[in-house]
Amino acid sequence: MKIFSAQQIYQADKFTIEKQQITSDVLMEQAATKIFEWIHARLRGTSVNIQLFCGIGNNGGDGMALARHLQEHGYVITVHVVNYSEKRSKDFLLNLERLKDRKIWPNFINAESELPEISANDIVVDAIFGIGLNRSPDDWVGQLIGHINASQAFVLSVDVPSGLPMDRAPWNPKYVIESSYVLSFQVPKLAFFLPDTGVYLNQWEILDIGLDPEFLTREEADYELVGKHQIVSLYRPRLKFSHKGTYGQAMIVGGSYGKIGAVQLASNACLSSGAGLVTAFVPQCGYHSLQTAVPELMVLTDTDEHCITEISMPFAPKAVGIGMGLGTKEPTIKAFKDFLKQMESPVVVDADGLNILAMAPHMLKDVPPQSIFTPHPKELERLIGTWTDDFEKLEKAKAFSISHDIVLVIKGAHTIVLYKGKGYVNTTGNPGMATAGSGDVLTGMVTGLMAQGYTSLEAAIFGVYLHGLAGDISASQNGYEALKASDIVNSIGRAYVEILSPPDVEEKEQE
Ligand SMILES: NC(=O)C1=CN([C@@H]2O[C@H](COP(=O)(O)OP(=O)(O)OC[C@H]3O[C@@H](n4cnc5c(N)ncnc54)[C@H](OP(=O)(O)O)[C@@H]3O)[C@@H](O)[C@H]2O)[C@@H](O)CC1
Numbered sequence: 001m002k003i004f005s006a007q008q009i010y011q012a013d014k015f016t017i018e019k020q021q022i023t024s025d026v027l028m029e030q031a032a033t034k035i036f037e038w039i040h041a042r043l044r045g046t047s048v049n050i051q052l053f054c055g056i057g058n059n060g061g062d063g064m065a066l067a068r069h070l071q072e073h074g075y076v077i078t079v080h081v082v083n084y085s086e087k088r089s090k091d092f093l094l095n096l097e098r099l100k101d102r103k104i105w106p107n108f109i110n111a112e113s114e115l116p117e118i119s120a121n122d123i124v125v126d127a128i129f130g131i132g133l134n135r136s137p138d139d140w141v142g143q144l145i146g147h148i149n150a151s152q153a154f155v156l157s158v159d160v161p162s163g164l165p166m167d168r169a170p171w172n173p174k175y176v177i178e179s180s181y182v183l184s185f186q187v188p189k190l191a192f193f194l195p196d197t198g199v200y201l202n203q204w205e206i207l208d209i210g211l212d213p214e215f216l217t218r219e220e221a222d223y224e225l226v227g228k229h230q231i232v233s234l235y236r237p238r239l240k241f242s243h244k245g246t247y248g249q250a251m252i253v254g255g256s257y258g259k260i261g262a263v264q265l266a267s268n269a270c271l272s273s274g275a276g277l278v279t280a281f282v283p284q285c286g287y288h289s290l291q292t293a294v295p296e297l298m299v300l301t302d303t304d305e306h307c308i309t310e311i312s313m314p315f316a317p318k319a320v321g322i323g324m325g326l327g328t329k330e331p332t333i334k335a336f337k338d339f340l341k342q343m344e345s346p347v348v349v350d351a352d353g354l355n356i357l358a359m360a361p362h363m364l365k366d367v368p369p370q371s372i373f374t375p376h377p378k379e380l381e382r383l384i385g386t387w388t389d390d391f392e393k394l395e396k397a398k399a400f401s402i403s404h405d406i407v408l409v410i411k412g413a414h415t416i417v418l419y420k421g422k423g424y425v426n427t428t429g430n431p432g433m434a435t436a437g438s439g440d441v442l443t444g445m446v447t448g449l450m451a452q453g454y455t456s457l458e459a460a461i462f463g464v465y466l467h468g469l470a471g472d473i474s475a476s477q478n479g480y481e482a483l484k485a486s487d488i489v490n491s492i493g494r495a496y497v498e499i500l501s502p503p504d505v506e507e508k509e510q511e
């Protein structure tokens, strides 16, 4: 599913109005009707107090139109207008009039007003600001937002949590609605998936408000949300007359004294993701444990007991994953440098491989084109420098990925794969995966997919999704806290099965 910028959403709006020859209030009415139907399907007339907080722009207009529908269906409502500007939008005014025609007189709130009482049992509809927010809310509006957040009421946000900017971190983190549920129009918003801004919403759902399909199909988006639908189309089925050679030789290079487990996790994940043959290359201290723990694995060792000093490959692997547990000792750095020089096909670089590149950026020129980097936030910072907010981080990361021709996997709650200026936002995974070694598992999986012939970009997008899904399957069985990286490996098989199972109703709708 495409993720559009606010600018593109305004364009979609304009295009729809012109092509379908409708007035803008028709779109607002469609949006409000969809929200009303969503609420009505759940409440079915329950007598709960619904407090609507509406701004004076089109987000507020949506709220006013929704209030009318709720009132017509007998709901108990209180409508507040948060009067933060004299510049009221045309469709807000139209819906204010329609409300007044029905004898509903909103309560106008301004800087001098007392804050209305909100009970924890109320439902708050948050329609103060939408995607038009372009500066910090005034202090009194921020305080009203804080008051709503403190109420413990269920907060349903219209389109976006009010106060959440679409292209930067909030000016004041306290001046943003903490939303229980966001009903967002037509397309997901990038801010929902980034750590600085995604924290303001608990759940979200997209409502189709009838923006024109021609525009939605034609318009290119900088970011895409990756769901099962996209993943199934990347999947490469195994062939009946195939053999292990068909699925490639993969190599996992890493480990140092005390950190051989990282290689074990990556190698196991590489095997479970479907590589034909997997060889690990480790210092001698890793030999016995790997041979014992993973019988399917072949093991080559360095001449050194404790760290890697020279990476010799007696065959040309189809894919190499390197860096987990590697360490950054001088001889290892030299070995890594020589390895990069000798490689011509893309490699997957993780952990200390990335740390070495951050320490010695001149080595970046030796990284084969279309290689994959899988940094966690700290490793990313070492590579690209600090950032002021997530949006700047993404811009810097994009520039880095383009200038070095790298598929950059920015790991996190919603991992984002960047390549050639485009971002792919993952939708699987859970906080149980915030545990030692889960990144090593990802590197092994991505390497295993490359060995099977997936391109770098496909391997990254598919691998990240599959890894998160395997984590979700593990968590569904044992919860978050007990989840260990090796559980993720053990769930890879079920994750494949899940990807290939027919979509359920919800998944079909999202296609
Ligand atoms: N296609 C769609 O998806 C559809 C979208 N629709 C809805 O429209 C919403 C967008 O509406 P919107 O453009 O009127 O902006 P909104 O967020 O209501 O803000 C209002 C105005 O406030 C101002 N302002 C900004 N920051 C401020 C601040 N801190 N303090 C004070 N004022 C501030 C700024 O005006 P300015 O003063 O800068 O001229 C801004 O224009 C969208 O989220 C969705 O709910 C549907 O109706 C139909 C189809």
Ligand SMILES: Nc1ncnc2c1ncn2[C@@H]1O[C@H](COP(=O)(O)OP(=O)(O)O)[C@@H](O)[C@H]1O
Pocket: 351, 375, 376, 411, 412, 413, 414, 415, 428, 429, 430, 431, 432, 433, 434, 435, 436, 437, 438, 439, 440, 441, 442, 467
């Ligand atoms: N809160 C979370 N939600 C979803 N996925 C997560 C979360 N925290 C971590 N992960 C995933 O777990 C992995 C952690 O990687 P990393 O930090 O490199 O672990 P390690 O270095 O211990 O192997 C990444 O793939 C990341 O996306």
Ligand SMILES: [K+]
Pocket: 059, 126, 127, 128, 129, 130, 157, 158, 159, 160, 161, 162
């Ligand atoms: K809102």
